Amino acid sequence: MNNALNVRLRLGLLVLSGMGSAALGFILLTPDQALDAIRYGGYWVMALTTALFFVAIWRFLRLERETLDWRRLDWIALIMAGAATYLLLIHEPHGFKVLNDELVLAATSMSMHLDRQVFTPLHAHNFDGAYIIMGGIVDKRPFFFAFFVSLVHDLFGYRPGNVFFVNGALTFMLLVLTGLFARRLAGIWAGRFSILALAGLPLLAINxxxxxxxxxxxxxxxxxxxxSASYLERGSRESLNLLVLAGILLAQTRYESVLFVIAIGALVLLGWIKRRDLEITPTLIAAPLLLVPYPLLNAVFQAHKGFWQLPDNVESPFHWSFLGNNLSHAVAFFFDFSALQSNSFFLSLLGGASLVALLVVFPLRFRKxxxxxxxxxxxxxxxxVILANFGLLMFYHWGEVDQFVxxxxxxxxxxxxxFASVFLLRDFKATPTVWKAACGLAGIFLLGVSVPVTAKEFxxxxxxxxxxxxxxxxxxxxxxxxxxxFVAPSPLVSIVYRQPCLANSLLAERAEGMKYHLDRGTYSTVYVFQRFKDDWTDNRDTLMDESVLGPAxxxxxxxxxxxxxxFRSRISRVASIDPSLIPEPDDESIPWRMIRDTIRLEDEDTPEGAAARVFIENLP
Known part of the structure; x- marks a missing residue:
């Protein structure tokens, strides 16, 4: 009787948690309030979720350790994962590649490290020896990865290159986890094969x-x-908590990864049905509230419609008319044999055929x-969910998979x-000889095809x-x-390396302030980055809109x-600013309070304080 009441109470709390999170995420807050909630509260919600996640990992591993036999560990697979990680990291250049996504994440991680705010700086100055952020935005991207990198900054000091060490370590973890899950599917040789097959993907090296x-x-x-596999097998609270918390962090890593919450919910429900018991832990009850940052980020899209990055001739980001073109580009990517794409045709042929076979055979073989x-x-x-996400991509206006971004x-x-390849080989009762042959083919492809493709950096x-x-x-x-x-259409490069900077469009509006500080020697020089579009028909170039500064x-x-x-790019030095061509200044000035509250200044009523205020208000 008491157990039934306890279950009903927990179920009621779970429902209330879901209703509360829905109200908080979609109804109660205005877009401006949602942005403020993300900016000032997002870091702390993510910190709590991450702390709970690592506690869940510890408890899960402690439970697994009780049944772990060190003699059963596959040291060969671990060595394979280490060697494959080395090959993935050694040939491709380390750098920010998918732009501006990666620079935005780097700038956001810097802000989370320095100010504990989910904020992307876009405007900064050096003042009195301090680096002061003057403006920026709350970005549209989920921010768990930026938060994780900020933790590395906390531990080892701020360096933009920390993110490359993070991704290098995660790559090794990825291959190890791939081998472990494949081993659960089909045994020890399946784990080894999966490591080699995934490592043979040049696209993985790029990322x-x-x-x-x-x-x-x-x-x-x-x-x-x-x-999930552990929870369905054992039904332990530790595996359930780990599944729920990993799912929350997954949903806040990439936009579309929130759909995996549906898969997690289905698996939890399946576990309840199998055991005829509603296992509702405090972590599960708190899960909807920990997911609130995701719907709040929807306010970013409401505040910045340009974040959809729609071309002028496109009205909706998703439409059926994009399907045919996107599918043709997907085929061109997955089955490219020219080494110009970052695909693995070995994986595409074997995995694609296996996936199709499973989709055909599955309804006939497994009725329950x-x-x-x-x-x-x-x-x-x-x-x-992976197939649903990829299918959704095929209806997206920017879904041509053979494009680098x-x-x-x-x-x-x-x-x-x-994993489709692994399961199909298992289903066909592959012998150890067949598995060894598959590993051999995957290894030959990795060394004979993938490594040269990666080394060419095409x-x-x-x-x-x-x-x-x-x-x-x-x-x-x-x-x-x-x-x-430094002035650039997107000043993120300068921001990430903590240099004073501004966007071209904003400097055009603040020409008078820039002249004031150039004349005073506040900055030794001003470097301007601009892009030009070349028109070969009449042998002239046109300055792109985002690079325009104005006639002054x-x-x-x-x-x-x-x-x-x-198109070509140019870096110039500001030689002079013509005061007669400076437009009327915008009524909105750089906030005096921002710097006054950040740095202790002299009283405004003194001559020194008044001079400081004039100095600050003229900052571009």
Missing amino acids: ATGGGFEIMNLCLILVCLMA MGSLTPAFQALLAFGA VSRLALPLCLLFV STQRFPTYRETAWFREFVLEHRDEGAF FVLETVGERQFAPN
Whole structure:
């Protein structure tokens, strides 16, 4: 009787938690309030969730340790994972590749490290020896990865390159988890094969050496798969808590990963049905509230419609008319044999055929979920979401997978290809000889095809924005000790390296303030980054809109590069500013209170204080 009352109480609390989180996330807060809640409260919610996650990992591993036999550990697979990680990290250049996504994450992690705010700085000055953030935005991207990188900054000091160490470590973890889950599906040789098959994907190397959240996303998918299989097999509270918390963090790593919450809910429900017991832990009750940051981020899209990045001729981000074109580009990516794409045709052929076979055979072979192993039940639920996400991508206006920026979205499907191949080989009763042959083929493809493709860096170097950003980054690092001010259409490179900066469009509005500080020698010089579109028909170039400064600025070219046939980039120095061509200043001035409250200044009523105020109010 008491147990029934306890279950009803917990179920009621879970329902109340869900209703409360829905009201808080979608109804009670205005868009401005939601942005403030994310900015000032998001860090602490993520800190709590992450702390609970690591506690859940500890308790889960402590439970697993009781049944762990060290003699059964596959040291060969661990060595394979280490060697494969080395190959994935050694050939591709380390750098920010998917722009501006990776730079936004880096800037947000800096803000979370320094100010404990979910905020992306876009405007900064040096004042009285301090680096002061003057403005920015709450970005649209889920922020768990940025939070995790900020923890690394806390432990080892702020360095933009910390993110590359994070992704390197996560890559090893990804391969280990892949091998462990494949072993649960089909045995020890399946684990070894899966490591080699996934490591043979050049796309993985690109993301392993970048600054994005893709590797973290895959790792959390695998943690959820492992926890799901354990929960369905044992029904332990430890595995349930780990599954729930990993799912919450997964939902706040990539936009579309929130759909995995559906798979997790289905697996928890399946566990209840199997045991005829509603196992509702305090973690499960708190889960809806810990997910509130995700719906609050929807306010960012309401506040900044441009975040959808819709071309002028596109009215809706999703439409059926994009399907045919996107499918053709997907085929071109997965089955490219020219080494110009970052695909693995070995994995595409084997995994694609296996996935199709499973989709055809599954309804005939398995009429009840109960006849499947727990690992396959978990794979089925998560695989359905992976396919749904990829299907949704095919209806997206920017869903051409053979484009460098979009190709990373194929990573979860490639992971599914690996496990589909494993399960099909298992279902065909593959002998150890067959598994060894499969490992041999995967190893030959890794060393004979993937390593040369990765070493050529075709996909990365053919992306002009990556090379352009790397060039500007080197320029900023070369001149950062000069006391210079940097201006660019997107000032994120300067922000990440803690240099004073501003966007071109804002400097055009603050020309008078810039002249004031150039005349006073506040900054030794002002460097301006601009893009030009080349028109070969009449042999002239056009300054792109985001690079326009206005007629008051007289520039001297410092450097120029052609990164693509149709556009080139230029770095210039501001030689002078013509006061007669300066437009009327905007009524909105740089907030005096922002700096006054950050740095202790003299009283405003004194001559020194008044001079400081004039100095600050003229900051561009």
